[in-house]
Amino acid sequence: MLDYDYPKELITPEAILAECAQLVSFNDTYSSHPLIKRFGSPEQPIYVDDGNVDINGVTYAQPLILPVYDGQMELVQCAVMQDGQRVAVIPDGLSKGFAKYGDFDHTKPVIITYGLEAFFKVAQTGYAVALVLLPTLCNAKQAELKPFDFEQIQFVIQQLETSGFDRLYMPVRPEDIQLEAFQNLEKSTAVRLLNQYQQIKGNEFFIELSQHESKEEITAFIDEAIEQLNKPTEWGELLPLAQSETSVTSTYPIHALPPLARDAVIAIAEHVQAPIAMTAQCVIGAMSHIAQAHVNAPHPFSSQGEPCSLYLLTEGQSGSRKSTSRNMADKAIIQHERKQYELYRRDLEHWKSGQAGLNKKDKEAYGTENPPPHDPSTLYSDITLESIAGLYVDGILNNASIASDEAGQFFGGYTMKGDTRTQAIGGYAKLFDDGFVERTRSKSNLNGSGRAYDVRLTFNLQGQHEVLSDALKDPVLRGQGFLPRFILTTPENLAGTRLQDAIYRSKNANHDHRLIAYWTRCEYLLDDCPRSQGGQELHNGRYVIPMNDEAREIDASFYNMFEELQGKGKRYEYLQAFASRASQLARRLATVFAYFEGLQWIDAKTLTGACEVVKHSLNEWAMYADIEVKTESDAERLIKWFTKYCANKKIDKLAYSSFMNNCPRPMRGSKQRLEPVLHELIDSNHLKIEELSKVRYISINPLLTKKSGLMA
Template sequence: MNIKSSWDTTPDMFKESQKHKCSSEGTSIDASEQIIEALEDKTAPLFNNNLLHGAMVNMMGGCPPEIRRSVIDNATQHGEADDNALYGLAVFDLYSENLCPIGAVFTNPIVNGFKDIVFGQGGLYFNRSKLEQLPLLVTDDIHLAFKTAYPIYAPYSDSKINVYTLKALMKAHPDLCVIAPLHQQDDIQRRYTDLDVKMAFIPEPPNLAMPQDELDNMIQVEISKANVAEWGKIIPLENTTTSKATLYPIQALPPLLQDAAQAIAEYVQAPIAMTAQCVIGAISHIAQSHVNAPHQFNTLGEPCSLFLLTEGQSGSRKSTSKGLADKAIMEHEREAYEQYKGAMQQWKAQQAGLPKADREAFLAENLPPTDPSTMFSDGTLEAIAGLLIDGTLRNASISSDEAGQFFGGHTMKGDTRTQALGSYTKLFDDGSIQRTRSKSNLNGSGRAYDVRLTFNLQGQHEVLSDALKDDVLREQGFLPRFILTVPENLAGTRLQCAEFEQKNANLDYRLIAYWERCRMLLDPCPMVLVDGQKVDQRRVIHLSDEACKINLAFYNDCEIEQAKGGKYEHIQPFASRASQLARRLATVFAFFQGESEISAQTMQGACDIIRHSLGEWLRYAEIESKKESDAQRLLNWLVKKCIDQCTDKIQYSTMQTSCPRPMSKNKQLLEATAQQLEDTNHIRIDALIKKRLVELNPILLGKVSKRLNDT
């Protein structure tokens, strides 16, 4: 810090300061060009109960004796009869909003009750030599002004920095921040509510015991937060070469399901892909109890159960969509559960009061009622497997709008994951499950055949992303059995009006018809039995001749595209199951419509939906395997450069000559790439005089570089 000594003749005030009068006594200043700076650099030890006077004590008087005597003719008028009091006078400058000196204050730190003599007007301005390294702080707190090593502007008197002054200061210095103790935050924000100014609020006001380094570190942390907030939220760099999401083929659903999905989308304001998956999940749950899909080598067919997965951000209306789609099922489950509770109470009452021998005979002849619940939101494999093996359950669904509970649960972690995946895929393929326990727990062992499980999972991208790219989940065949959709995000477009609020989904004929059809199919025997078919036996719905041709063409198309260079080369496990999933989906559609065989239209619709699912899986594969984009390469280079140079900004010319190819050799490409990074709040480019600086968003550095000069 540059400190002017008492013999330094460089003027630190305006040349005509003698024109300014004392605010109380009318005394004029003489020989103003010799007034020295009175307060610089030694801010740490200058803190006492009388801040201004205490500061002057350490400045050895402030200015030469001849200046003092020429300024004040008689010190008695300021509370002291001794003329020697003049020799204790000290002086410091007052600055305008443009950071130019326009006045001075004379004080005597030795004399108690000495009334400061003020010439001109303005505020205090300290540590100016650090202004090129650090932001200018503006504060009302005079304690803070004396204590910190930051360049700082504060009012001399008890008044506050007004809006006009702050506007002028913002023009004088672009890197400016208002600083204040946290308890003043509301007042400061209200005062400057119309100004686009950075604000930082330290947790506590500075005090006598607080070291300067502690205060400066506190200020640094809060300024860093203000800088990050000022930048705005970082927008992830998009993969512009990855294929865009295709529209969900809603027309592929049977008419009644199509109407229901569209009605739910209208009332809930959710993506049509999400509501379509919800209704498919509902009818898969119902259909798996009654029908099987056709199988080329098994006359009894295979399960028609479906595994469905939908990605949706928080607030995308997943829960509400699923609730409307599952309404008939949930009402049916609720009625069955009420009957179960009544039966259980009756069963307990019948054995109450019986002697031990009679109770044992009663229990042997009268098994307890079983819980009829079939739809679970957080059921573990262990629990569901036990119900299936015990015979309590034959058809179940794991249906949840919190897929994170499933993928992040105990079953899907650690040593249990491999076994669980094997059990789930076995349930999907042939409807069987096996569990082997130790000899000490043989009651838990057993097998179950001809049982069914549907998955209908919905979750956020942050939860699903890692799971959908998990090699084990992919290669072991678990994920390839899922029908996936990743709908568009409608947030920001779901506006409502008074007319919309008057609509009632429960009165919509499309949903009423859908729910009534679901209730009909929930009957224990919703279909006419064919020759030899038992009530609890599933019927195979076969393909019509035309449907067979469509299925064969779809199979061959998916197979060809798995070859090297084909569309599905990198998602072979998914494409190889496409035909199987299409037949299962077509079976569910045919059951819902009451078809005796799968029609060509039904089969084609199922193929269209599975083709959409393959496109969604393909997008994930592309994101995973795509080479680093130019924007990401440039950003990585900038981050490394800034870290190596311990800074958060570099010259644009340096980036232009040293950044990775091909951008360093292509001016237009570099401009476009830099613009992409600026538009997504990763960097900003500021023009200073004739130079351009590229500044990196502080959050990208992990933590903001320490900018205070430690020397």
């Protein structure tokens, strides 16, 4: 029996599998296992724990253990599964890959499934099959997929895609009410949908990927469906290309967050029914608020480092649960602030009673010897730069956060308008970069001029698109470097999907072990103020969390990549102010992650995760019209190039690999950038994909070459 009371770093997937029994299909124990009886048999060896396993307070009795692999086919985790229980993934709690059966060959199809029964059945066919490890796989009734489930499916597809698997297929039911979501996956990734309703050789039938179907029927369905999908089709009418102002959307990389924080992000999203990206930003905002008081980020030219404070910005529609998400993420901070405020109120009353009855002269003397206590509040929802600068200069405040779901009020307020805007932008920029703030007043002003060093500010702003769009495209806010300091996300709108059944209503966030663990960690960091583990030098009460050698190499590569991408004609030519800060933001975010986890060093895993979040943010910034200047859309540029290419070469098709390696930037050499544009051109009947002798070709609609008169 496995024991998960050991430290998590000792729980390796290899060690877990070594403790399990491996069963084969002709074994009685194999065929009587509850999951095999209910979902069928893959007819492949399985791993079973022969005892009870306790994970986060949940007991799994003789569970099935599925190895979890990443896109490089390396064993990274194990999934613990029992009939009727939520799937548990160890270590870390969130799947970093997929389960699999079969030979994963880059030249052969891979079938992607999101149900256990379909996974086992396809495994019998000999096709390579991957299973997306959704928490509800073992439910008695297959639940409707949630937005995060589709994010997990997309994550697995992109893992395989990045590793060079381009023949990816997913069976779907045509009457599925979520078919549109699957079609969006097909448009944004390399996956192709296999329609389970088929018309083959004059016969129409619906195929169920269940244990009751024969493997011969399933094999015939997949063979025929893939063949039909890759058959050349008649060209349809040329449709106009959409004049899209957005770049390719990307999934928020919550896999990059520390495990406790990541679990909290998912839990908040479930309880609040808010987008994952929104809850992730809220949790990162809370971690930044806590970390900025105690640690600095490493800086390439300063041994004292730089602030690790983050500026975060989230776009969300009205009613998207912005406030609720942030309040749940900040719960431990809010409770800590309340305790501190109660102590302040008590001290203030004591101070007032001490000067009661004194004359004016004695009151002044008393006040000099006994300064009044200061309000300890550090969370603000609506405060001007002038006000917060005064608190810093007067020594009342060293660390603060401006957290608001009314970002429109911030960007549209007096401070960010008119004559005061330039001064405010410069002030917030200095706070971000150096932790420095300055107040300039006339000599007659009661609160005179002054400066404050080593102070910190975190921004966690949320707002509606209608309010934010003008501000986010403002050339002054962009050009002077204020907006480029923000990590941005623009989550999907979940309105219309947030239905509440009896199971949902029975849940209580205050009893969710994932949130309890996260809040407990926040409370520890707020109350105990842990110091450096390696004896690092303190700088005004803070120490630098350094990068190890591997992280430094990643930092250098990340910097160089984004420096190159700012060149003429490159991806971020018109986002230079944003791209040039990518490395700095990644180091800061990695510092926040490392402090939350209690790490002595920023390691390769932590920095890589932070880089993924920053890359997501840059992609989101690129989505805003007029930020990345385009004279034509990627689809227009691609079809214009290919039409001319075909004319010059006197051809009507080109091998996929040659197409990708010769097409215009930023799609050249990047399948992730090319595929969505390619799908747009296929959907509008400009191009199609054909497979001849197992080689994929891109064919051009002859109407294009005929219309342009470029080919004889």
